[in-house]
Amino acid sequence: ISLLVKKARRDRRLSLKRRIEKALRYIREMVTARYHLRNVDHIGEHARTLGRPRVVNEGRIEIGDHVLVRSVNVPAEICTGRNGVLRIGDGVRLNYGSSIYAEKEITIGHRVRIGPYSWVVDTDFHDPYDHGVFPEGEAVHIEDDVWIGAGSVVLDGTILRRGWVIGAMSLVRGELPAYTIQAGNPLRLLAEMPLPIYLTT
DSSP: OHHHHHHHHHTTTSOHHHHHHHHHHHHHHHHHHHHHTTTOSEEOTTOEEESOOEEEESSEEEEOTTOEEEOSSSOOEEEEOTTOEEEEOTTOEEOTTOEEEESSEEEEOTTOEEOTTOEEESSSOOSGGGTTTSOOOOOEEEOTTOEEOTTOEEOTTOEEOTTOEEOTTOEEOSEEOSSEEEEETTEEEEEEOSSOOOOOO
């Protein structure tokens, strides 16, 4: 209730009809999340789903508070393999068509934004029949306040430091410094940010 009151104050300049529509949509998204994410091991408070994501949990999945999974055009995918662990922090936004697959371990920090059709994977497997063909992957760690642009691919062994921003359609592997903007394949530095970025909904 307190969260809805806070949002109502934020939207006080909107018409009454529009405020009611937003409140009902917010409640619906929280209710559907409990069903759509029912195979997740831990779901934080006020987690929401917009549309129906694809969830395959053969390992362990933990989702923090105020996470939003958008699947309005095509489903977002949240998957773990037999020994995989996926931890998603508070305030994370997964956009439609994004795919996260943990065969080993993927950790996503708070307030991370993952754009449409982006991949975050900790393995080189692309099909169940590939198991045993490629070497075992390495864990992926994404720190707080990272923004991953649409259509980007984050590969195994990657560490994205806090406040890092990746441009659309980029390929990422390795450890990347905090508070920088990079893009491309191969990646190139576009800018350095002297102050932290705090992303908004």
